[in-house]
Amino acid sequence: MTIGDRGGVSSHRPPQPVDPMDRSRFPVDPWRLVETAYDAGDLGVTETLFAVSNGYLGLRGNVEEGRDTHTHGTFVNGFHETWPIRHAEEAYGLARVGQTIVNVPDPKTIKLYVDDEPLLLTTADLEHYERSVDFRDGLLRREVIWRTSSGKRVRISSTRMASVVERHLAVMTFEVELLDGDAALVISSQVLNRQDGSDEYHVRSAAMGEGNDPRKAEAFSHRVLDPVLHEVRDDRLLLGYRCHNSGMTIATMAEHALETDNEFSERQLVEDDLARQVYRVQARRGQPVRLDKFVAVHTSRGVPPRELADRCGRTLERAVSLGVAGLHEEHAETWARFWAESDVQIEGSSEKEGSEEQDLGHLQQAVRWNLFQLGQASLRAGSHGIPAKGLTGSGYGGHYFWDTECYVVPFLVYTHPQAARNALRFRHGMLADARRRAAEMAQFGALFPWRTINGEEASAYFAAGTAQYHINSDIAYALMKYVRATGDTQFLHSQGVDILVETARLWADLGFWQRNGDKTFHIHGVTGPDEYTTVVNDNLFTNVMARLNLRAAIEAVEVLRDEAPDQFARAAARLKLEDEELEAWRRAADGMFIPYSEELGVHPQDNHFLEREIWDLDATPADRRPLLLHYHPLVIYRFQVLKQADVVLALYLAGDQFSAQEKRADFEYYDPITTGDSTLSAVMQSIVAAEVGYRELALRYFYDALFVDLDDRHGNATEGVHVASTGGVWSALVGGFGGLRDHDGVLTLDPRLPDPWTSLSWRMRWLGSRLHVRLERDAVSLTVEVGDPVTLQVRGEPVTVDSDGVRVPLDGQGPELSGEPSPPAQETAPTERDPGDPEAVSPGAGVVPHSWQEELDDPTGPIPVRAPVYDDRL
Numbered sequence: 001m002t003i004g005d006r007g008g009v010s011s012h013r014p015p016q017p018v019d020p021m022d023r024s025r026f027p028v029d030p031w032r033l034v035e036t037a038y039d040a041g042d043l044g045v046t047e048t049l050f051a052v053s054n055g056y057l058g059l060r061g062n063v064e065e066g067r068d069t070h071t072h073g074t075f076v077n078g079f080h081e082t083w084p085i086r087h088a089e090e091a092y093g094l095a096r097v098g099q100t101i102v103n104v105p106d107p108k109t110i111k112l113y114v115d116d117e118p119l120l121l122t123t124a125d126l127e128h129y130e131r132s133v134d135f136r137d138g139l140l141r142r143e144v145i146w147r148t149s150s151g152k153r154v155r156i157s158s159t160r161m162a163s164v165v166e167r168h169l170a171v172m173t174f175e176v177e178l179l180d181g182d183a184a185l186v187i188s189s190q191v192l193n194r195q196d197g198s199d200e201y202h203v204r205s206a207a208m209g210e211g212n213d214p215r216k217a218e219a220f221s222h223r224v225l226d227p228v229l230h231e232v233r234d235d236r237l238l239l240g241y242r243c244h245n246s247g248m249t250i251a252t253m254a255e256h257a258l259e260t261d262n263e264f265s266e267r268q269l270v271e272d273d274l275a276r277q278v279y280r281v282q283a284r285r286g287q288p289v290r291l292d293k294f295v296a297v298h299t300s301r302g303v304p305p306r307e308l309a310d311r312c313g314r315t316l317e318r319a320v321s322l323g324v325a326g327l328h329e330e331h332a333e334t335w336a337r338f339w340a341e342s343d344v345q346i347e348g349s350s351e352k353e354g355s356e357e358q359d360l361g362h363l364q365q366a367v368r369w370n371l372f373q374l375g376q377a378s379l380r381a382g383s384h385g386i387p388a389k390g391l392t393g394s395g396y397g398g399h400y401f402w403d404t405e406c407y408v409v410p411f412l413v414y415t416h417p418q419a420a421r422n423a424l425r426f427r428h429g430m431l432a433d434a435r436r437r438a439a440e441m442a443q444f445g446a447l448f449p450w451r452t453i454n455g456e457e458a459s460a461y462f463a464a465g466t467a468q469y470h471i472n473s474d475i476a477y478a479l480m481k482y483v484r485a486t487g488d489t490q491f492l493h494s495q496g497v498d499i500l501v502e503t504a505r506l507w508a509d510l511g512f513w514q515r516n517g518d519k520t521f522h523i524h525g526v527t528g529p530d531e532y533t534t535v536v537n538d539n540l541f542t543n544v545m546a547r548l549n550l551r552a553a554i555e556a557v558e559v560l561r562d563e564a565p566d567q568f569a570r571a572a573a574r575l576k577l578e579d580e581e582l583e584a585w586r587r588a589a590d591g592m593f594i595p596y597s598e599e600l601g602v603h604p605q606d607n608h609f610l611e612r613e614i615w616d617l618d619a620t621p622a623d624r625r626p627l628l629l630h631y632h633p634l635v636i637y638r639f640q641v642l643k644q645a646d647v648v649l650a651l652y653l654a655g656d657q658f659s660a661q662e663k664r665a666d667f668e669y670y671d672p673i674t675t676g677d678s679t680l681s682a683v684m685q686s687i688v689a690a691e692v693g694y695r696e697l698a699l700r701y702f703y704d705a706l707f708v709d710l711d712d713r714h715g716n717a718t719e720g721v722h723v724a725s726t727g728g729v730w731s732a733l734v735g736g737f738g739g740l741r742d743h744d745g746v747l748t749l750d751p752r753l754p755d756p757w758t759s760l761s762w763r764m765r766w767l768g769s770r771l772h773v774r775l776e777r778d779a780v781s782l783t784v785e786v787g788d789p790v791t792l793q794v795r796g797e798p799v800t801v802d803s804d805g806v807r808v809p810l811d812g813q814g815p816e817l818s819g820e821p822s823p824p825a826q827e828t829a830p831t832e833r834d835p836g837d838p839e840a841v842s843p844g845a846g847v848v849p850h851s852w853q854e855e856l857d858d859p860t861g862p863i864p865v866r867a868p869v870y871d872d873r874l
Contacts, residue, residue, distance in 0.1 A: 044071055047061045054376065056168070061133075064112075095457045104195070152178060178283050181285055182284045185282075186278065225242075252296070254296075344367055366710055373390060374726050374730065388720075394719065420478075467535050470539075473542070481742065485766060504581075507588065533606065533646075541605075557577065642675060644678035648671070656743035682725075685698075694819075699754045779808060780794060783801065783804075
C-alpha cells in the first residue's frame with residue numbers, strides 16, 4: 001500500500017498482519033527508510049517520516065529547495081508562545097494560558113539555480129532520485145540527477161543531521177556536480193522565519209500547512225517572533241528573536257564553507273526574517289561544488305538574544321574545528337551506542353496471499369524506524385520533557401502528556417536509564433506548579449497538568465483534560481519502575497519521594513469514604529485514559545493506579561526512614577510529613593473501591609459504564625471515523641464505546657492485581673467496543689491479547705501500531721510522529737511477545753512468540769547489568785553481557801544469569817485462542833427514531849449505529865438495564 005492511501009482509520013478491527021507499504025517506492029532495507037521516487041501527493045507524511053531530531057532540536061524532512069512543501073518545521077523542545085484561552089462560558093479554575101510550540105527560524109533551505117533555472121522537484125525532469133534516513137548513523141541523505149530544460153544533467157547530493165553530541169547544532173551538506181557541459185550556478189542558503197506568516201514566496205499555506213483538526217497545533221493571530229537581532233557577525237548569519245507573549249528568546253546562527261575548484265563569488269544579506277548566503281559559481285563539468293552549512297540554535301526563558309548569539313558562536317567554533325566528517329563520525333558513534341542497548345531483532349517468515357512466504361525484513365525495518373524515533377525524541381531532551389510528536393511536527397501544540405510516563409519512559413528505563421531519569425527530573429521541576437494547580441482545584445498535594453509545556457495546565461476542555469487526574473499515578477508508576485529497575489535510590493531520596501508524597505496527598509484528599517454499605521474508598525468526578533467517557537465515578541484505571549501510587553509513596557517513605565534517617569528527616573521537614581499521613585494513605589489504598597460486575601464477570605470501566613447502551617462499531621461507516629471528528633462529545637459519552645484502552649491498559653500496567661481469568665474476561669468485553677481512534681490503543685490491545693491467548697489478534701494489533709505513521713493509518717502523520725505509539729511498539733515486542741513484567745521490582749518472563757516468528761531478541765538494563773534475551777519457540781536464552789549476575793523468573797521458576805548464559809526450555813507459548821472476541825450482547829429497546837427513515841434526520845446528519853436487538857417481547861415497555869454488582873476483592 002502506498003503511504004497515505006488509507007486517509008484515516010477505516011475500521012476498529014485491526015488489519016491483517018501483512019506489509020502495507022508500496023515496496024516499489026519504499027524498498028525493504030533493515031537499517032534505512034528509503035524513498036526511490038518523489039511524490040508530491042503525500043509530502044506531509046514523508047516530511048514526518050524523514051525528519052531528523054536529537055530531542056532538543058528537530059528538523060522536518062522538508063526538501064532542501066523549500067518548495068514544494070506541506071508543512072515547514074524546525075522546532076526546539078520547550079520553546080513556545082503563550083496565548084490567553086478564551087472560554088465562551090467562564091468558570092473558576094479553567095485553564096487560562098495556552099502554550100504552543102513555535103516554528104523557529106528554518107535553516108534547511110538551500111536553493112539551486114542552473115543557468116537561472118530553479119530546481120523544483122515537483123516539475124523537475126529527474127533521472128534518479130533517492131532519499132534515505134539511516135538509523136545506524138542518524139543521517140538524512142538525498143541524491144538526485146536532474147536534467148535541466150537545456151538538457152544538462154546535474155547530480156545533487158545532500159545530507160542533514162541534528163547532532164546527538166552537540167544538541168544545539170544542525171549540520172547540512174549540499175554538493176552539486178555538472179555531468180554534461182558547463183553552467184552558471186547560484187546556490188542560495190537561507191535562514192527564514194516561517195512562523196510569522198509566509199514562505200520565501202509569501203505563500204502562507206506553503207509555509208505553515210493547512211487543515212482543520214483538533215489534534216493540530218493552535219494557530220496564532222499575532223506576530224510571534226519579535227525581531228531583536230539581524231546581522232552578519234564574524235562572517236556568520238545571525239537572527240535573534242523574543243516571543244511576543246512568553247518572552248522566550250532564541251538566536252540562530254549559520255556558518256558556511258564552500259569548497260570547489262571553480263571560480264565563485266559570494267554575498268550575504270540579512271533582514272528581520274530572512275538571512276541569505278548566496279554563491280555564484282562558474283561551474284565546469286566534473287568539478288563538484290560542495291557547501292557545508294553549520295547551524296547553531298540556542299534558546300532561553302529570558303536570556304537576551306545577544307548573549308544567546310555568543311553561545312551560538314562558541315558552538316560553531318567547536319563544530320567547524322571538528323569538520324563535517326568529524327561531526328558525522330561522533331554522531332554515528334553515539335547512534336551505534338544507542339543500538340547496542342536498544343535494538344530488537346526478529347527472525348522468521350510470514351505468509352503472503354496464497355502460500356508464498358516472505359521474510360520479515362519489512363517488519364525489522366519498521367521496528368527499527370520506530371525505535372529510531374524514540375532515540376530522536378529523547379537522547380538529548382535533557383531537562384525538557386518528551387513531546388507527543390517529538391520534534392517532528394507541531395501536532396498537539398508540542399505538548400507533553402501522561403503517555404510519556406506510560407509508553408516512553410519504560411523503554412528508556414530498560415535501555416537508556418539516564419534519559420529516563422532526565423524525563424522524571426523534568427516532572428520534578430514542575431512540582432511547584434502542580435502544587436499550585438492542586439490548590440486551585442481545592443485539593444491537597446500536587447496535581448500535574450494533563451497537557452503542558454511550561455508546567456501550567458493548557459487543556460481548555462477540562463472534561464477530557466484536567467479531569468484525567470490519573471496523570472499523577474502515571475508519573476508515580478514510571479518513577480517506581482525506574483527506581484526498581486536501576487536501584488537509583490539517590491534520585492528516589494532527593495527528588496522522587498517529593499513527587500510520591502505530593503501525588504499521594506492528592507489521592508487521599510480527592511477520594512472519600514462511603515459508608516452506606518461496606519466501608520470503601522471512592523474517587524469521583526474523574527476521567528480515565530479513554531476520552532470517549534468522561535467525568536465519571538470510580539474509573540477502574542484511576543482507582544487501581546491511585547492505589548499503586550499510595551502504596552509506592554508509603555514504601556518510599558518507609559525505606560527512606562529506615563535506610564537513610566538523615567535524608568528522611570530533611571524530607572519530612574521539607575514536605576511537612578507526619579506519620580498519620582502514611583496511615584491514612586494505607587487505609588485508602590487497602591479500602592480502594594474496585595468496581596466488578598458479578599453478573600457479567602468483568603470490571604466496569606467506571607461505576608455506571610455498563611448501564612449505557614453499546615455503540616455498534618461494526619455498523620459505523622468508515623467515513624464516520626474517528627468518532628471525535630463526526631459526533632458531538634455528548635453523543636459519544638452516552639454509549640459504551642472507547643477511544644482507547646482503559647481497563648485493558650490497567651491489566652498491563654498493574655497486571656499483578658488481576659487474575660488470568662479476569663484479564664481474559666475484561667479483554668473479551670472491551671476489545672470489541674474499542675474504536676482504536678487513539679494511537680495509544682493498538683499496542684496495549686496487542687500486549688493483553690498476547691497474554692490472554694489471542695495470538696493472531698495480538699499480531700494484527702502489533703502491525704496496526706507498527707505502521708501507524710509509516711502507513712498513515714490515522715490520517716494525521718503529517719502532524720508528526722506518534723512518539724508514545726513508538727514506545728508502545730517496544731513494549732508490545734518485549735512485554736507482549738516477550739512476556740516481560742517487573743511488578744514490585746521482580747523481573748519475570750512468560751513469552752508469547754507469534755507463530756510466524758522463529759526468534760525474538762533484545763537487550764535490557766537491570767540494576768546496572770545488561771541482559772541479552774533471545775526467545776525461540778522451544779527455549780529462552782539469557783546472557784549477562786555487562787555487569788553482575790541477574791536473577792529473574794521464567795514462568796514462575798527462579799533463574800540466575802551470568803556471563804556464561806543459561807538456556808531455559810519452554811513448553812509452548814502460552815494459551816491459544818482462535819478468532820477475536822465478539823461484541824457484548826445488550827438488551828435495550830429502540831427509541832422512537834428510526835435511523836433507517838430518511839425523513840427522520842436532516843440530510844448528512846450523523847446517526848448513531850444503535851445496538852438494538854431486532855426482537856423484543858415488549859418494545860414499548862421499560863428499557864431493561866443490567867445493573868452491575870460490585871466486588872471489592874481486588
